[in-house]
Amino acid sequence: MAHLVDGVLSGEVVVGGTVLAVAGVGWGLRTLDPERIPQTGVLSAAFFVASLIHVPLGPTSVHLILNGLLGIVLGWAAVPAIFVALVLQAVFFGYGGVTVLGVNTVVMAAPALICHYLFAARIRAGGAFIWGAAAGALAVAMTCALVGGALALSGREFILAAKLVFAAHLPVMVIEAAITGAAATLLHTVKPEVLMASTAPLRASDG
Amino acid sequence: MVDRAPLYLRRLAAAVLAVVAVVSVSSPAAAHLLKVFALVEGSMIKGTVYFARSAPARGARITALGPDDVVLAETRSGDDGSFVVPAGPPVDHRIVADAGDGHNAAFTIHAEEIAGPVDVPAGPTAAPAQPRADRTGQDPSSETDREWIEAAVEAVVSRHVTPLREQLNAYEDRLSWHDVLGGIGYILGLTGLAAFFLSRRRRES
Numbered sequence: 402m403a404h405l406v407d408g409v410l411s412g413e414v415v416v417g418g419t420v421l422a423v424a425g426v427g428w429g430l431r432t433l434d435p436e437r438i439p440q441t442g443v444l445s446a447a448f449f450v451a452s453l454i455h456v457p458l459g460p461t462s463v464h465l466i467l468n469g470l471l472g473i474v475l476g477w478a479a480v481p482a483i484f485v486a487l488v489l490q491a492v493f494f495g496y497g498g499v500t501v502l503g504v505n506t507v508v509m510a511a512p513a514l515i516c517h518y519l520f521a522a523r524i525r526a527g528g529a530f531i532w533g534a535a536a537g538a539l540a541v542a543m544t545c546a547l548v549g550g551a552l553a554l555s556g557r558e559f560i561l562a563a564k565l566v567f568a569a570h571l572p573v574m575v576i577e578a579a580i581t582g583a584a585a586t587l588l589h590t591v592k593p594e595v596l597m598a599s600t601a602p603l604r605a606s607d608g
Numbered sequence: 609m610v611d612r613a614p615l616y617l618r619r620l621a622a623a624v625l626a627v628v629a630v631v632s633v634s635s636p637a638a639a640h641l642l643k644v645f646a647l648v649e650g651s652m653i654k655g656t657v658y659f660a661r662s663a664p665a666r667g668a669r670i671t672a673l674g675p676d677d678v679v680l681a682e683t684r685s686g687d688d689g690s691f692v693v694p695a696g697p698p699v700d701h702r703i704v705a706d707a708g709d710g711h712n713a714a715f716t717i718h719a720e721e722i723a724g725p726v727d728v729p730a731g732p733t734a735a736p737a738q739p740r741a742d743r744t745g746q747d748p749s750s751e752t753d754r755e756w757i758e759a760a761v762e763a764v765v766s767r768h769v770t771p772l773r774e775q776l777n778a779y780e781d782r783l784s785w786h787d788v789l790g791g792i793g794y795i796l797g798l799t800g801l802a803a804f805f806l807s808r809r810r811r812e813s
């Protein structure tokens with residue numbers, strides 16, 4: 402659901418999404434610390450695989466998104482990570498259209514960034530599970546809202562589309578909250594610098 | 609700093625392996641992809657809308673479009689994702705499904721598949737062995753008999769071919785683990801490239 406397909410959105414939305422996505426990917430790559438490349442790659446792979454696990458649910462079927470986890474760990478690097486995974490999903494499996502890659506990137510990466518700014522510092526300060534869970538759930542909720550918004554801007558009935566998307570993703574929010582909370586707790590305990598580095602001043606670690 | 613990276617990589621690699629292991633023991637993964645499949649049966653087009661390799665799409669809006677996007681028929685899919693629309697004139701039918709939440713899909717039925725309205729007799733469907741036993745001794749030359757045989761053959765062939773076509777279609781939908789591993793490989797490759805370029809940039813600066 403989070404993967405919008407070709408031919409659903411209006412041209413303006415597609416162009417707008419593409420511009421935003423290009424800017425986001427560019428900034429994400431510019432500010433990517435070489436030390437964090439392995440993490441970025443692995444989380445990109447996790448995101449790529451997470452969308453393939455699929456749970457039939459009511460009238461539709463849903464999958465995990467994991468954008469909250471990517472956001473709190475990677476910060477801006479989540480944008481290129483998500484973009485790369487989406488390109489591969491579109492090419493290999495036909496998830497989401499090729500022309501709407503930009504929109505899909507924005508729909509999933511923008512919530513990741515928002516979660517990063519809202520929760521990454523709080524997770525470091527303590528209460529990793531609670532804040533991680535909040536990031537996981539909120540990221541999915543925001544993705545639903547953005548999907549609904551993109552459909553609405555393209556002339557669909559917003560309330561109907563948003564309700565459909567949102568209802569289908571309630572269980573996903575619960576699962577993602579648990580997963581992201583657990584991951585945040587684990588990282589906070591075992592490898593706190595993973596969370597630390599993501600909000601370190603950009604490229605300040607160089608040299 | 610120098611000895612941290614390999615340890616890091618080892619742990620992350622272990623994490624990836626864990627994810628892959630969990631995924632591979634779970635049910636066959638399915639594409640998150642709306643699909644329509646439709647066949648002509650007599651004067652009707654029967655089909656299903658479904659999310660590839662998983663759930664049927666209930667209540668999806670189905671539109672049959674002729675050339676120039678003329679709407680020929682409209683309906684909604686049932687609880688099992690199935691739908692029936694009357695076949696129109698013998699032109700290409702584009703069956704478009706819209707799940708209402710941003711998923712849509714299309715399937716084309718070509719003009720030659722639509723033979724025009726044919727009433728399939730009830731006989732062969734109810735008792736498949738009967739026509740052959742009954743009819744062999746009779747003169748097949750009369751016009752009504754010929755029509756009857758044609759219709760009966762069409763019904764039987766369609767009954768046998770439909771599961772095959774559905775199976776073929778399911779094959780196409782199947783998520784291949786080669787592709788999943790290929791995708792992960794691409795990501796690792798890109799990661800390596802990024803590491804290469806960024807380290808070079810850092811050396812230069």
